[in-house]
Amino acid sequence: MIYLDNNATTRVAPEVLEAMQPYLGQYFGNPSSAHTLGREMKHAVEEAREQVASLIGAREPSEIVFTSCGSESDNWAIRGVLATRSEKKHIVTTLVEHEAVRNLCRLLESDGYEVTWLGVDHNGELDLDELRAALRPDTALVSIMLANNETGVLFPINEIGRIVRESSDAVFHVDGVQAVGKIPIDLKNTAVDLFALSGHKLHAPQGIGALYIRPGVSLSPLIIGGAQEQGRRAGTSAVPNIVALGAACRLALADDGHDRIERLRNRLEDEILRRIPNARLNGTADRSKRLPNTSNISFEYVDGQNILLHLDQAGICVSTGSACHSTTHESSPTLRAMNVPYTAAQGSIRFSLGRYNTDEEIDTTLSVLPEIVAKLAEMSPYQEELARLR
Amino acid sequence: MNREATDHFFNPRNVGEADAPNFNGRAASLSCGAHVRFSIQVDEAQHVSQARFRAAGCDVLVASASVLTKQVTGITTAEAASPGQDPNGLIEQLGVEPANAQCVKLACTALLDAIRDYSNAARDDWAGDEALICTCFFVSERTIEREIQSRGLQTVAEVTAICNAGGGCGSCHQLIEEILATNDLPG
Numbered sequence: 001m002i003y004l005d006n007n008a009t010t011r012v013a014p015e016v017l018e019a020m021q022p023y024l025g026q027y028f029g030n031p032s033s034a035h036t037l038g039r040e041m042k043h044a045v046e047e048a049r050e051q052v053a054s055l056i057g058a059r060e061p062s063e064i065v066f067t068s069c070g071s072e073s074d075n076w077a078i079r080g081v082l083a084t085r086s087e088k089k090h091i092v093t094t095l096v097e098h099e100a101v102r103n104l105c106r107l108l109e110s111d112g113y114e115v116t117w118l119g120v121d122h123n124g125e126l127d128l129d130e131l132r133a134a135l136r137p138d139t140a141l142v143s144i145m146l147a148n149n150e151t152g153v154l155f156p157i158n159e160i161g162r163i164v165r166e167s168s169d170a171v172f173h174v175d176g177v178q179a180v181g182k183i184p185i186d187l188k189n190t191a192v193d194l195f196a197l198s199g200h201k202l203h204a205p206q207g208i209g210a211l212y213i214r215p216g217v218s219l220s221p222l223i224i225g226g227a228q229e230q231g232r233r234a235g236t237s238a239v240p241n242i243v244a245l246g247a248a249c250r251l252a253l254a255d256d257g258h259d260r261i262e263r264l265r266n267r268l269e270d271e272i273l274r275r276i277p278n279a280r281l282n283g284t285a286d287r288s289k290r291l292p293n294t295s296n297i298s299f300e301y302v303d304g305q306n307i308l309l310h311l312d313q314a315g316i317c318v319s320t321g322s323a324c325h326s327t328t329h330e331s332s333p334t335l336r337a338m339n340v341p342y343t344a345a346q347g348s349i350r351f352s353l354g355r356y357n358t359d360e361e362i363d364t365t366l367s368v369l370p371e372i373v374a375k376l377a378e379m380s381p382y383q384e385e386l387a388r389l390r
Numbered sequence: 391m392n393r394e395a396t397d398h399f400f401n402p403r404n405v406g407e408a409d410a411p412n413f414n415g416r417a418a419s420l421s422c423g424a425h426v427r428f429s430i431q432v433d434e435a436q437h438v439s440q441a442r443f444r445a446a447g448c449d450v451l452v453a454s455a456s457v458l459t460k461q462v463t464g465i466t467t468a469e470a471a472s473p474g475q476d477p478n479g480l481i482e483q484l485g486v487e488p489a490n491a492q493c494v495k496l497a498c499t500a501l502l503d504a505i506r507d508y509s510n511a512a513r514d515d516w517a518g519d520e521a522l523i524c525t526c527f528f529v530s531e532r533t534i535e536r537e538i539q540s541r542g543l544q545t546v547a548e549v550t551a552i553c554n555a556g557g558g559c560g561s562c563h564q565l566i567e568e569i570l571a572t573n574d575l576p577g
Contacts, residue, residue: 303424303446306399313400331423346423346446379405379452381416381427381444 002316002361006201006354007149007178007294012244013203013355019247020205023240031237032228041239048246052210055249056176056195057186065211065229066242070177070198071100073211074143076222076233077173077194078104081141082113083220085171088140092170094118094126094155095337100196101143101175102333118144123284124153124338128163135168142170147179150334150350151283152294154179161191171217177201177209181252182291193217199241203355204248208241257355262292265353268362269295275370277389278302278377282340282348293353298335298344299373300389301382307349310372316365319350343382392485395453402452404459408440413511415503417496424451426497428504430462430470432512436525438462438470445497450490454480454497467505468526468558474502475560506561513562523565526558534566538573546570 003011023044029037031045049061058064067073078091078101093105095117105115116134118126126144135142142164147154157174164172173194179185181202187195194217199208213219213232225234266287272279272295282296299307304320311318331345340348351365377386391399407414408431418425424447431440441459445452457480462470473480477498481491509525516522520530537543537552546566550557556566 301446303448303452305448306452309399309449342423343446376446379402379444380446381425382446383444 002357002364004351004353004357004361004365005317005319007152007350007352008319009200009206010203010354011356012205013248013251015251016203016205016244016247020240020244023243027239031239032226041237044243045237045239048242048249051246051249051253052197055185055253056180056197056212057188058212059188060215062230063212063215065213065233066237066245067209067211067233068207068235068238069209070098070175070196070201071209072222073196073198073209074098074100074173074175074177075104077196077211077219078108078141078143079222080219081171081173081194081217082108084218085140088138088170090114090116090136090139091141091143092116092118092131092134092139093143094120094145096120096124096148096150096334097143097145098149098175098177101145105143120153120337122339123286123289124148124151124282124334125284125289126155126160128156128159131160132163132167135164135170137168139168139170141173142168143173143175145175145178146185147176147182147291147294148283148334149178150332151296151338152178152291152352153283154183154289154291157192158190165191179291181248182258182293187212187214194219199245199248202248202252204244205241208238208245210245255355258292261353261355261357262287264357264359264362265293265295265351267359268351268353268365269297271366272297272369275366276373278347278373278386280344282335282338282344295351296335297349297351298340299347299349299376300341300344301380301386302347302373302376304347304349306376307347307369307372310376311365311369314368314372316368319352320348343385391450391453391490395450395457395484395486398453398456399449402443402456404440404442404456404463405444406442407444408442412440413504413508415500415505415507417500417503419447419492419496422447422493424448424493424496426451426455426500428455428459428501430501430504430508432467432508436466436468436528437464438467439464441470441501443497443500447496448490448493450484450486450493451497453484454486454494455500457484458497458501462501466526467508468554471502471505471526471559474498474505502559505559509559509561523562523569524555524558525562527554529553529555531569534569535573538570544570544574 031041053061180197195212200206278300335345407429416427426445433439443455512525
């Protein structure tokens with residue numbers, strides 16, 4: 001199997017599995033317990049906290065709180081801020097956020113909050129003047145992602161943070177889920193107040209996330225109960241998963257494979273665009289403004305789900321940008337916000353690489369994909385349009 | 391989708407256009423962006439002699455269109471129109487989930503559209519003594535009028551029940567309505 005869907009989830013790294021395994025066996029205690037076993041567990045959790053803090057450039061490990069997933073971190077950040085600032089009823093976010101932020105803000109709109117939805121241009125980039133103009137005295141929160149999960153386009157959170165600080169007293173939350181482990185992050189030198197991350201995007205297992213909370217930012221708890229996580233997030237610590245997240249962060253920080261992933265991604269992207277006439281890139285062509293592992297490519301006038309299924313039959317895992325099944329029958333909100341034409345959005349495929357991909361896998365993908373797309377293009381009812389692209 | 395449908399998706403049959411003279415139909419979905427076209431050739435005995443399709447849409451749409459091209463080849467346009475009138479048989483045959491039933495229906499609609507294209511052309515080209523209304527079941531205007539007058543028929547459905555006219559592709563429903571209106575005399 002060739003796994004090119006690392007933005008969906010990643011394989012647990014053997015190093016991570018090895019680190020967490022004792023905590024699924026002999027180290028089974030509760031870190032809140034006062035006995036030796038409990039203290040050992042507590043020690044493991046605190047070591048993991050330091051590892052997470054190092055990877056994202058937090059000043060102190062105490063700025064990191066463990067959660068169950070990225071969505072919990074996002075939900076907590078947003079709801080937690082709003083609960084402490086009940087007099088402020090305005091939120092600024094973007095049209096291309098992950099559902100965890102987008103759907104929550106939609107819900108808040110129906111609960112009486114006013115939301116300013118920042119759009120993006122055809123490259124997937126924000127207009128920062130639009131952000132400046134959106135900030136108001138009653139803006140409680142600005143929530144903007146670091147890296148888009150579909151296109152990999154990066155938002156300039158350093159600059160955004162400066163603008164938020166200069167023009168408002170809003171709290172600045174960043175959904176960093178898709179970026180952590182893929183690009184260097186140094187939160188202490190930014191104006192980011194809250195930062196969500198998720199373990200399974202960087203080779204830890206599913207079911208572990210974290211929220212970075214800048215000291216001084218006041219946040220109501222989402223889960224009420226015991227005094228775990230300095231009383232900020234109740235619930236018995238998921239020690240094996242926490243240890244795994246720590247190990248994954250250590251691995252990501254030490255890993256020198258990022259350049260290799262980027263080189264593989266560039267080759268895949270360049271060759272697809274060169275060999276397939278109806279292929280077009282979604283998201284800025286300036287690779288310094290995109291994640292190094294992601295390529296979102298539309299194959300115009302053919303169906304993305306068809307490509308996915310044919311690739312799957314060839315043992316290659318990718319994602320589509322459109323969701324044409326069961327409940328939703330619409331193309332991706334991100335691609336729509338970018339004004340990608342409908343016939344291109346329907347044929348979009350996200351390739352997201354990871355640390356275990358090899359040159360041979362890219363070769364194999366490049367050997368089967370053009371034929372699949374050509375076959376589907378032959379079946380397409382848009383023959384005249386396709387002829388113009390050849 | 392069952393195994394038969396999956397096979398048709400991965401190996402679609404009869405992709406392209408039927409040889410000229412051909413008749414064409416299409417259907418598209420605004421909600422999901424799918425688009426499908428059928429192209430058929432019909433012989434003098436009103437049998438579909440060739441059926442081809444092109445589609446950009448989900449696996450269910452592709453599989454349905456491919457299966458339909460096979461099923462309608464060699465049968466009359468009246469028979470070929472039946473999945474367009476009632477797609478449930480095909481939905482069941484392909485083992486399609488209810489959520490994707492509309493994708494099967496879209497393919498059936500495009501096929502029906504192609505048959506209507508043929509029927510409209512055949513009606514226009516008809517050189518017989520009596521005006522031909524229903525090309526699927528070969529029913530003339532005079533026959534329809536006679537049945538309406540002798541039996542006091544009021545609706546297209548009643549006409550279809552008595553003489554089959556309008557029971558195929560449905561392209562003549564408007565014409566039958568007009569004949570009904572002309573013959574709807576008081577008393």
